Amino acid sequence: MPTQKKRPKRKQAKPPPERPRRARPSPKVGAGPVLRAPGPLQYKVVELSTVDEGSLERTVNQWVRQGWNLDGVQFAMRESSKRPAMAFVFLTREGDAAAHDAEEARERLMRLSETGSLTAELAADHARVHAKRTQGRGLPISAHERLAQLAGLDEAEPPERGLILEPEE
Structure with a gap:
């Protein structure tokens, strides 16, 4: 025997009556977050x-x-x-954002570098070497010169400006 299809329920012509609203309890101290006016x-x-x-x-x-x-x-x-x-x-x-103090940050890094760890020692050594290299110069070196320094070359080779092709005979 075939099953019959269910008919959809009819919608009521008028909406259901409104429920009475309950009064909200007053916020108690420590009961939850307190909303404040927005500020910094x-x-x-x-x-x-x-x-x-x-x-x-x-x-x-x-x-x-x-x-x-x-x-x-x-x-x-x-x-x-x-x-x-x-x-x-x-x-x-x-509250207002804290002001960034570069000198205080530099001093803190120096204190951290004096802890005696191997990494701190290497960082301090690198900083000293960098200070010696840049002491006499006003301009930074080029990437080509820096690569030559890292490779241990005394002088950087002059960069090639282009290839010159010899004519075939």
């Missing part, structure tokens, strides 16, 4: 190379205690694994 924000990005529950939790708690608000977390994935390789934690707080 400072942003902070924290990079985590070890991604696990503990490191994320410690990082968020550390910065929230200092007055920052969690804005989001972005994970960087590996192709060969489902586990994230890195995480970036984004934080914000009210």
Whole structure:
């Protein structure tokens, strides 16, 4: 015996009556986020190379205690694994952006370079060599001259301007 098709229900001619709205409870202290008028924000990005529950939790708690608000977390994935390789934690707080102080950053780098690690020693040595090379010059050297220096040549060979073809006899 063939099955019968169901008929679609008819739509009512009038919409259903409106439900009475409940009054919203007043926000309690510590109950949730407080909305403020928009103002200038400072942003902070924290990079985590070890991604696990503990490191994320410690990082968020550390910065929230200092007055920052969690804005989001972005994970960087590996192709060969489902586990994230890195995480970036984004934080914000009210206030003008911090002024960039180049001298303070340079001093911090110098303090970091004096830690005694092999990498820091190599970086400091490279900085000294670079300072000696550029001391007498006002202009930077060309890429051709730099390659000659790296190859250990005393003088860079003059670049060829073009090929001169000899006529066939």
